[in-house]
Amino acid sequence: MALQTSNGSTSIRITEPLCAVFRRQLKAEGQKYTPERAQVLDAIIALDRIFEAEQVIEELRQRQHRVSKATVYRTINLLQDAGIIQRVLTEGDQAQYQLAYGESPSDTLVRLDTREVVDIDVPELAAIAERVCKDLGLRPQGHKLQIFAVAPNDS
Amino acid sequence: MALQTSNGSTSIRITEPLCAVFRRQLKAEGQKYTPERAQVLDAIIALDRIFEAEQVIEELRQRQHRVSKATVYRTINLLQDAGIIQRVLTEGDQAQYQLAYGESPSDTLVRLDTREVVDIDVPELAAIAERVCKDLGLRPQGHKLQIFAVAPNDS
DNA sequence: GTCGGTGCAAATGCTTTGCATTGAT
């Protein structure tokens, strides 16, 4: 499960399933919650990690769900618009995303060995960002932190 | 100038020009330091910010240097291998790079309006990364912070 | 019956590569 907190403080409340959120957001835009879109979201939730479009397509294949590549890409963009997933910063060539709904998605810990991603809470970062901007006479517009780590017993 | 230090401690020494570094690294691999490669590196140094391949090509055009697109891409890869530039984490579609030789390029401020990038120093981040990893029983492997900002008078 | 959605295939845009030519030691 992607949702989790650190240091005991429960900063996340699960109020409703993501599919309900997605349906509501689509309705708000006059768009439809189709079976294909539901299947894409389900596949993404099942992946439960940073994912690329190709992995979603593969997951759908394994589930015997016939969703075209084009629809997967289109749905990924819709999910982004809805704030349910978001692109993560990457060095690679392909876009990567993670579930983001309901959390402050700016700070994550990435396990280089397993590719797992954990959202972390770094309360001091907002202040740091503001301080840095102030020093430079700029207006802060957010930040992204990725901390990289591996299992302690590796090589 | 991209090289900079913070809080008084000189962690970076400029021992030799980057072109000399490049030449040495190429020699070590049995490769050649050609005029085209020198021009690409010069253009990158002149850009002095996070750059995309297309910007290098444009800079070379303005300098009336005839270097083919293919050579620019090939040279960018060589510079990466040599550790002189490195890819930065991005949300965009195109690869972006920055000069990396001799610095720890992990913390940057990105101006969303001008795309300028400033290396910043956030000394507390190392401790934060270690604390977070410790909480999760993992071994830290570095971090990347990007702070986003715009001019204060915007909209 | 009107819209939006889907699938397919074609288009797009960044990047890489094959190949003939060129250049340096």
Add this chain to the structure above:
DNA sequence: ATCAATGCAAAGCATTTGCACCGAC
């Protein structure tokens, strides 16, 4: 002379798009 580098054009690859068909209200 040899061996690698260059430039060009073509190929590759992830992603987007045009279009005809389909399905839901």
